[in-house]
Amino acid sequence: MSVGTAATDSLPARALRVIPGGVNSGQRRIPGLTDLIVTGTSGATFTDAEGRVYTDYHSAFGPPLLGHNDPDVQRAVAEAATRLDLTGVAVTEGEVTLAETLVDLVPSVEKVLLTSTGSEATFHALRVARAVTGRRLIVKFQGCYHGWHDAVSLNVISSPEAVGAPDPISTGILPEVLAATLVLPFNDPAAVRAAFAEHGADIAAVILEPIPHNVGCLLPDAEFLTTLREQCTAHGSVLVFDEVITGFRHDLGGYQKIAGITPDLTTFGKAIANGAPVGALGGRADLMEQFSTRPGAPAFFAGTYNGHPWVVAAALETLRKLREQPVHEHVFRLGERVRTGLAEMYTRLGVPAVVTGYGSVFVTYFMAGGEPRSYDDLLANDANLFIGYRRRLLEHGVFELPLNLKRSHISYAHTDADVDHLIAATELAVQDAIKDGGIDELAGTSTMGGATEGTAH
Ligand code: PMP
Incomplete structure (x- = not known):
């Protein structure tokens, strides 16, 4: 269809004509x-x-922890781009070095997979948790955001009262998916214990931002985090730290290192590559081995751009600078x-x-x-x-x-x-x-x- 742009049209006016709302993120x-x-x-x-x-x-x-247009990251990406782009076969040296670096840096990470965004990482964390446990329910917390997809489909403000009638982040989400999400108040160990007492045998995973930065900053109480770890271990549920914001920004080992808590899975994004589109999911080897990157494993995992050499170069250089400077x-x-x-x-x-x-x-x-x-x-x-x-x-x-x-x-x-x-x-x-x-x-x-x-x- 012809767009019919007039030379005098402003960019926002042109954008509104061809992009819903004129922008590429709500x-x-x-x-x-x-x-x-x-x-x-x-x-x-x-x-x-x-x-x-x-x-x-x-x-x-949150991504540009080093600042915009960091010259070293730019150089690393430019150098990678002259050498290599995407083939979609096998693995490249950069991907292996990046995985080794992440395993080295983050206490709970034994194996790691790369995605392009944080949303993909949280999606896969919850999928593998359901695949491994054979259970349905996901527990999340008020104030936390984990991406745009259906798997954790509620607004950050969804309150515990929303259980049964939860507040979806979007229309078009199946009621069955909403019904499989329990929302609890953050920093409330008693609510966590009560949820496990009632639903423990059906809880596949508990996911949280260890600091809910999506509503600014709610600092976690130590007792809250230890209760999550204890209850997940006792009931065989997977504890997922969503460190898309906190990872690398607060510590190279993530907030988990600062808090001294070991989650089963961790998701990363944002500051990992100073703004290049990289996400990652890492954690216990036995869980990570359930992804279909290993023959016969049940949890399908794919992505045309996963481990793209240019963004991997950005991540490697970002992490080098974070370590050395x-x-x-x-x-x-x-x-x-x-x-x-x-x-x-x-x-x-x-x-x-x-x-x-x-x-x-x-x-x-x-x-x-x-x-x-x-x-x-x-x-x-x-x-x-x-x-x-x-x-x-x-x-x-x-x-x-x-x-x-x-x-x-x-x-x-x-x-x-x-x-x-x-x-x-x-x-x-x-x-x-x-x-x-x-x-x-x-x-x-x-x-x-x-x-x-x-x-x-
Ligand atoms: N988890 C957290 C804690 C986030 O803040 C975000 C995005 N702000 C995501 C997941 C989703 O990441 P992305 O936007 O890269 O898909």
Whole structure:
């Protein structure tokens, strides 16, 4: 069909004509920013079509831990691309080295398979858990997101009351699939014990973000994580840590290494390759051997692009830099500076706020009280102020995603001067938002804006 583009048409107008909603991911439909066109990225910044440069704390939902256009990663990909592209037969040296590296780095990973996305990794984790156990139920937690597919098909906000009438992330999902998902509150060991007491013999897997970053940051209690491990072991269920965000960003060994918990399977993505499309699923050898990459194994596993040499080169170089350079030291130090600086500023202004996060991740909830422990605690967050100050930050050349409950990220390319500017700009943006009644003119129209809405990324 002819599209009939006029020379004067703007890019967003052309996009709307041929792309549903004008964007390629539902999370890129940001109220108030539908005219934004990104033309360049570099280090800690991106540039728009008007030539405005923003310090980027959104960071594409987390992948570029080294910063945008990292020269070493770029070089490694360019070098790989001159040598090798996809053949779809056999294995390449890079894939073997990457698998060896992951086994070496992550305590629970004995064998590993590569995918192109995090969603594929979580899908396969749950499929193999069902294949091995012969059971039906998947347990997930409020506030966690694991991808777009049907296997964990509920919105992050789905509450325990949604059991039996769960809140699907999409229409078109079979009711049978929804009925096979149990939702529990995060950080509630008693709820975990009760679910296992009632359904233990039918629970194939428990999947969680060890830190639910899809609603900002909920730090896990040690007792909660140990209860999951104990109950899964006692009932023969597979414990899956979804470390798509936490993996490599918080530690080369994942958050599991920090927490001292050994999951059966772990999923990775995002920071593993600094933005190149790579996901991975790793874990216990006996479980991983159930994938059809081994003759006669029951769990079908395939993917035309799995282990593509260019993205494998990106992952290998990313992991080399993360090991050899003080990346974590840098981003953790700046993360701490941001959290301390923002908290002091809010106290000085008398604005009720909880500044939290972990390492390079930070988020401010506009509410009184202490560190949130569950999704329910986040219902107290003032979504209008949250979105409102972030929209006003744009005027100061700072980008934090203006959608409710979204976390922000620091990369190796961010500097102390960036942090100084962030704190000063946030003070002005928050004061402006409050002066205007704390209400952002677009917050009410946002499909993501209310505290009761939520999908994730
Ligand atoms: N798990 C988690 C924890 C995620 O945050 C995401 C994406 N944000 C996914 C899985 C899915 O990854 P992808 O978007 O690469 O499919």
